[in-house]
Amino acid sequence: MKKTIILITLFLLIGLKINAQELTCSDFKIGTFYIPTSDEMKKYKITSNDSISEMTAERDLNVNRYVVIREKNSQTEWKNGIGNGNPTYEILEWIDDCTYRLTYDSSKGEMDEMTKWVNENNGIVVSKIKIEGKCLFYNATMTTNEGQKISQEGVICVE
Template sequence: MKKYTITSKDSINEITAERDLSINRYVVIREKNSQTEWKNGIGNGTPTYEILEWIDDCTYRLTYDSSKGEMDEMTKWVNENNGIIISKTKIEGKCLYYNATMTSNDGQKISQDGIICVE
């Protein structure tokens, strides 16, 4: 399950989205300022192409690359709202912990804590 915190003016809400059980893992390939994500391994389905704009050594803005394929409503919405700020919070062993935050054009702040591990 994915847990999101949404802060809007005078309220804070937590939303838990159900996990897509058809996805067992993500494969992420990063090259400098771009990233490609595959659901369930390289060659399965259509990859997602992302642009990384580095803010500092531990923080970057993620947007989706519309020049490499068609975007769905969610990826269009992320780009229209200035992307997602990803901040690395700690590294333990082979795992990186991060916070992802997005502030929508109408002032809502959406955040999620997550973890990425290398196999």
């Protein structure tokens, strides 16, 4: 009887492991996600010619996380939850399952100087570093028209 219980438990554990879903890049293409804010997210690495420097941007302490609603080729970002303030509208151009170019959608609202500048410099390329649990860690890089590379690491998680 004891062996039967052990075997049943073993088969259940194996079955749970087999059915445990490992997330892939495809799981981050459509749906509702969140981007938690952290001190790491305000750090940018700037590569220009042969020099590398780091810049720290000021963080809006009123923002705890961003909520992202992503459809196939677009996403809408809300600060601190859906319906809070004005959303940001973005266009996603998928390069492969794990990489896309992000630009801001001028047809859905007025753009500020920063979003115009990003678009004028061909947007931001976002690529996967790794997936852990329900979160995808990424590197976002923009290459300016002057050849300067500005990059930032971040994380986006399944809601």
